[in-house]
Amino acid sequence: MYTDRLLIIFILGTYLLSPAIIEWWSEGGQAWYRPYLMWLLLIGLCYWIGKSRDFDGL
């Protein structure tokens, strides 16, 4: 189950790096911190996943 969630993040992450995102990012103008916000969002997602699941696999 958690693997699926991680795959979703992976897809999201890939999406972040996809050309459309790059375009959106480079059109940021004064909002130069846009990539950092996206990055922070991903970190939040990872934190939530890590917290919601006891990682017994290790």
Add this chain to the structure above:
Amino acid sequence: MAYSFSQVFLIALGYLLFLFMVAWITDRGWLPTRLVRHPAVYVFSLGVYASAWAIYGSIGYAHQYGYNFLAYFLGISGVFMLAPILLAPILRLTTTHQLGSLADLFAFRYRSRLVGGMTALMMLIGMLPLLSLQIKAVAESIQLLTGEDDPGGLAFWFCLLITLFAILFGARHATAREKHEGLVVAIATESLIKVVALVTLTLLGLFGVFGGPGGLSEWLQQHPEALTNLYHPLQDGTWHSMILAFFVSAVVMPHMFYMAFTENLNPRALMTASWGLPLLLLVMALCIPVILWAAAAAEVVALPDYYAIAVGSLSGRHGALLAYVAGLAGASGMLIVATLALSSMTLNHLVLPARTRPLDESLYRWLLWARRLLICGILALAYLFYLTAGDRHTLTELAVLSFVATLQFVPGLIGALFWPGANRNGLFSGLVAGFVVWALALLLPMLFPSWQPTALFDLLDISRRSPAAQWHHVAMASIIVNSVVFALVSLFTRTSSAERNAADACAVDSLRRPFRWELEADTVDDFVQSLTEPLGPVTAEREVNLALRDLNLTRAETRPYALRRLRDQVETNLSGLLGPSVAHQIVDDHLPYKPQAESESSEDIQFIESRLEQYRDRLSGLAAELDSLRRFHRQTLLELPMGVISLGADGEIIGWNLAMEQLTGISAQRTIGSRLSALPPPWNALLYSFAQGDSPREPQAEFTQHGQQRILSLHKSQVQGAMPGERAGGQVIVIEEVTDLHAMEARLTHNERLASIGRLAAGVAHEIGNPVTAIACLAQNLDHEVESGEIRQAATQIVEQTRRISRIVESLVTFSHSGGTQFAVQGPVSLDDTVTEAINLLRLDPDRRGQVFANHCNPEHRVRGDNQRLLQVFVNLLANAADASPDDAPITVRSRMLEQTVEVEIEDRGHGIPPELRDTLFEPFVTSKPAGRGTGLGLALVYSIIEDHFGSIRAESPVADQRGTRFIITLPGFSEEA
């Protein structure tokens, strides 16, 4: 900036001494374990990734390539965000098999010394530019701070210092097996210092130059070209190849591999690192554009690589010093960890395999010194590289040279984790192909500017003037060539069976089932003896003991399963000491399996089970459902109320359920993996002969254990292979204890016999009764009617004899009426009162007046039953006891309350029951009394009455000193509720 060289050098020395103190304090155990093993420490220790290039070079890179600099930080963040998928399997592998480096992992997975050696060599060559980058960064920052002319000389002193500390930090132990907690905490401290220094520098720039975030925003509006310079390079299409390069190479870099896996103190911390490290790097990456803009706004005159120092110096000499410390922290941490990792790698894969002298007692000492010398050698090489090429190239050029080199190991790593079909030929060919492209297109042109392979440059669209500027083209070309060659050669060449087995151990999703082989060594002592030849007696003893301790096994272990695990553990531990290639060779040569065709070997069910248990959390979907089904079946078998033993085709015990544990008193842990013949007696002979025999069942297997006779019912069945045509998988033996069942059957038979005798007795009594009465009447008449003294005496004797016959007939009638009758009164019977009454009755007989009776029954003890019939029981038993005992020997009666029943003991000190009568004591007409004194119906009657009361009776004789008899009667207790 008015710092002297000695001042700056002393600061570096002081800083490194401080780090060493941190490590030393940790190693002494002065820091609480909770702190040392806290996930935050692990996260910060991973900050070793942010070397001097992150502090200095990334600003220069941002200046030239805009936002592309983020790829350096985002790439590794992506890897850690996917840690549970990508990194957890590697951590599991490195922990399980004690693999200390990527070369160890490759040598283990691809079962090849050559692959291990080549990985170590290529990693060493590939990392030299990154190591020299650190030296260059520190040397040039010192140059900026002091104004010294000769950065080469500064670099030399710095290298000397780092060599000393690298040895102090990591080469105090002979083996990489021990975790260096001190090193981890020191590197975490170093990362903290680095981040704090960088953030402080950024704040100095933000508030010192712009006056705050508002000022920065205003400046950006006035200078839109600053933002355009950041955004514009994103359009040139290099982002994707760069993020890929940084994404994948981050993990295979030796210093990252070392900190993330080898020195991992708390495996769960990896989950924290999945968001912690990206957050740490986000903070650092956020500083880069601000410092860049501050430098631009202040119009500093410096190389963009060193804008951090320039911005720091705007706030005075201490600001510059702060930037220097940040760079020093990044460079020293990376240099120490990378050098340690590379020294282990080269030792295990280049030096040890080349050693011709046998390993002996001096092994640990030799390893320690070899590691120290290698650290010196590696740093000397890095210094030479710096002298040769460092001066002519920017920090970025040196960094990308290493990144593209380490990228070449990624196909092999992916193959190891996800593709069991990958083989050593493929890896070898792919690595060579990728490295050739890298060397031709990047390394050689940077080392020798005259080297210009024009055809290759044109093919890869690389500028002749600066090949490193188009490094992403080389990265993509080399990785594609590498991957394609790796895949094709793997597909079209043969994979050895050893490699296939190792692939199964490594693969995340393996389909192959491991097989069980029998070792030539039969005992732990055989292990020590076999390993003495390659390791010497002391090391062999120590390694075998260590493996036994790791597995929680004892020296007396002989189970084949346990010995196989011991062999694996010895190999794993030796792998941590000598690297997997040498360890595998030693174990293969000296602890071999018996020659056996694979078709004869059995599947290692235990191993499969333990692996499934280990990977339970990773199963999802259908696999998880199958696992639940497996657990259900396993539990059913385990808790089956009959003993079940499952045997492999080779006779090894692979299943021993809970009922078997209860039946035999032998735990499953002791038996699993051993053979039936190795079980303790009497089980070994009993079960082994049954398993070997032809008969599929043995309904009444009798044996004696602890002086008690037990009867078992045994059944066995061959287990056919799960798939059609598959060989037999062994046999299953089902065992049931039938001792109680047999006792009950015997009791039933006895009762039946009594009942039929009762019926016969009733008939006989009836038939005899009438004629005897007639004879008695006639004899009495005769007595009255004749005068003759002789005839009258004869008549009296006839009457006397008929009375005797009547008594016998009365007994028979009583006996025949005793069985099966329902007694009317089910009331409470006080045992004390009943026994007292029985004693009083017996005392009426003048012959028994002198007999000593001792009634110790508890007046509180009451049973459910018929008072008169129980009185009959006690009269019978006490009379028997009195007959057997001398007058002065007391007859004792005691009662004892059990849970639901009351136990009464009648014990005498008489002559006891003759052995020939013991088995038939309760049968009718059995008596030890002389003819005429007993009918032999008393005890049979007692037995019947007790049975009618749902109780039981048994006799023990002799009690002590070969004398005495004890009757023990158990009767249901009386309670008001019932």
